[in-house]
Amino acid sequence: MPGPKDLDPSSSPRALLGAELRHAREKEGLTQEELGRPLFVSGSFIGQLEAGTRRMMPEYAAKIDEILGTGGFFERNCKASTKSKYPDHFAEAAEAEAIATAIKEYAPLLIPGLLQTEPYARAIFRAYQPTAAEEVIDELVAARLERAHLLDDPTKPLLWTVLDEAVLRRKVGEPAEMAQALNHLAAMVRRHRIIAQVLPFGAGAHAAMDGGIKLMGFEDAPPLAYLEGLGTGQLEDDPATVARYELTYDLVRAMALSPKESLALIASVAEDYAHENQP
Template identity: 75%
Template sequence: MTRPKDLDPSSNPRALLGAELRHARERAGLSQEALGAPLFVSGSFIGQLEAGTRRMHLEYARHFDETLGTDTFFTRNCGALAKSKYPDHFAEAAESEAIATAIREYAPLLIPGLLQTPGYARAVFRAYQPTAPDSVIDELVTARLERAHILADPTSPLLWAVLDEAVLRRVVGGRQCMAEALRHIAALARKCRIIAQVMPFTAGAHTSMGGSLKLMAFDDAPPLVYFEGSGTGRLEDDPATVVRYELAYDLLGASALSPQESLALIESVAEDYAHDDQP
């Protein structure tokens, strides 16, 4: 049998690896459930690997090579594709984000990474790593801004962000930096490229006071929810969990200011920062 060639990293490597997995599984006459059972993962998880929405870990790759008779194809390519410019706890979420058709995010403290300006991102990373060399901060900022390239498409993915009012009021990088950052969000909203809402302080308690929340939907795979903390992150595909947090996000949107009211507030705060007269 001819051994499959290594994948071309210039394309979408995770999707290509998933396509190879589907081809090899079907050639072996196995269902998704049968392939996943020895790994104690569901058939839907195998489907997500095949669709490219989940990252293939090395232990899975070794099992696939042994079960499907693919020599070391999956092991080799899995190792190569595991290298990421993002922190380990966020790498898989960033890869899923890049192929999502819809992203819904609640941000309690900071402007979401996809919406950050260079100055804002730099201030965030410098706060996280106050003694890091400038070259390290430059690399982090570049990687973060590259993620935002998905917004170059005029329609996909749908990006809906609910920002806590604390995001607007916390001065990150100085007042002029905040003016620029908020104007950037307002410009995207005015171009109808994103939906932005603000959760005002006056709303009181709400469904996501425990932290940030990101929901991602895909064309050919089940949705995912991502939770992130300080230096940690968890990607979850359990259907009941996803449904619970989809409801939480719906309730967030219902409690937040309308998109029109939110845009007015964002622009007003930006102007206050720009004129340096906000109390």
């Protein structure tokens, strides 16, 4: 019987690779936990590979071929699933975000990427790379704005963001550009497309003072948590670890202003920027 055909990189290679993995695993009579054991990963990680929410790395692919007797199929085809226009530290998280049914995020410093305007994103990338060629910045901005099309659907994914007050107060770009960015955020709230809350300075110490958190839920795969630093990113799939970050997010959300109060504050600060009357 002929083996599986190599995947077409143009047709959702990660999803196809995941479907082939599930088929090959079940053919060998292995559970996700049993396949994960020799790879030193959890059964939930195997489930995420099969669902396409995690990318298959070459070192895993070679070992999977060995365990399942697939003749190098996964090692050959995993290259198509790892190509990305995003930086390496964020690529896997961006791809998981694209198929998430729910995204919950605490943003300590910046408006989340899915909610940024073009001038705001451009000012951020220029600050990150002050000597980069303009075409490099253009490519980064275009990739970020393309991500925002996830919100073109009127109902999914659910996006619930908690913004630290510092996000509103730190001027990114010119005052008018900052006003535009906050007005865009407010408009998304008024359209009932997102839920936004602001964690005020007056709340004091809170559970996420070490940094931001992004939680992603999926229809047919376990949830993920993503933590990002300067040029680094970490995607967590361990159930206990994800549960701990979910509690952290809930604690931050509980200390934030109500959605109504938050919208009023966002609109007020936007008006201040529009009149160049910054706090």
